[in-house]
Amino acid sequence: MTSSAVFAGLAPRLKSQYNAALKAGSLHFTDSDEVELEDEATGIPFEVRYAPALAKKPTANKDSGSTASTADDSKPVDPFAPPYQQDLLVAEETVKEDDDDAGEGFVVLLNKFCVTPRHFLLVTKDFRKQTTPVSPLETFTAWSILKQLGSREKHLAFFNCGDESGASQPHKHLQFIPISTGMAPFDSYIDAHKPAKPQQPFQLPLPYANFTALIDPPSSASRSDLVAYLGQRFLELLDLMIDHRRRLSLSDPAALGLDAPTRGMRLSELSYNVVMTQQYLHLVPRRREKYTARASSDVDGGGEGAPGRTVSVNALGFAGMVLVKDEATLEVVKRVGVLEVLKEVGLPPLEFSDPQHAEDVG
């Protein structure tokens, strides 16, 4: 029978491989200062990472989808395709739902450009598009890794999907970072707003649309039960996002950048972020990738030069962790607050009335 453990022994391998890759110069760790910006209204302890050295990092060309090109510059290079850079390769495994399943190959790679030590990626071995939803087996594999690593140090997984999500690589990958404090910024807020019926997905009272499902599988669940359970939890959030977009496209098409109400949409064209811990899945649909500081409303008195500054937000933003690469942008975020940044890059919520209580949306 298939056991429920995948990528056994990952924690010590991540640690030793990270130290070796850093020493060999195969991996670029960027130092950052962490500024805590607690939101007064919600009490969420947002973290802003200020990493000026990252401003020099080459950015992926969204058309080519890669930070590198082949010698003739005509074909984009997929950094997540084999052969893998051996220093960054931590583990490979074919994960099967059960003994009869052919399974799916996954690779664990260290992030070559990390701001957090031991930031790593779970990559599909065969090319899968980043614009496809996380599959039940992928959700199970990510959750199993979180569970395994969590016995030593809490980790958080995230997924950027779509043009406006902060994603820069088209080859499917989920990312993982350790949470050294043991508490992710949204943990307490989610705990305080969880519904009476834990199986019900819910929306947190926030100024942007968001959907959360708690993860609490029966302890006796087999691997295939877990795959089905986790796949279902993710699908519930995807359903809510699609329904939310459908309703928004009729009531407020401009919020989706549409000129007129429409019923048409392609799943592969939707942008959203997913944050996952061992305890919950949190999905946030996206309107745009960057927040842009405005002159009049955002910058009241002083802040010259700040209008027009942009803050790129990926899934970590919706985990409560925002990255800025220059001081003027850091000042903008301090001034307007992280929630305002997130509100601008998310979609308006449709049901959001009582900020004291989460709304059941299931």
Ligand code: B4P
């Ligand atoms: P994507 O989903 O495509 O995009 P991303 O995480 O937003 O990273 P991006 O590349 O846009 O970098 P950014 O300057 O915004 O993820 C691709 C991942 O693959 C990235 O982690 C990338 O570094 C990694 N990668 C690229 N080429 C690689 C290769 N050859 N081998 C292995 N890995 C490769 O942000 C810079 C970094 O900071 C990113 O890692 C980002 O995830 C991280 N980050 C962002 N916000 C953060 C925060 N608040 N705290 C800590 N880290 C944060």
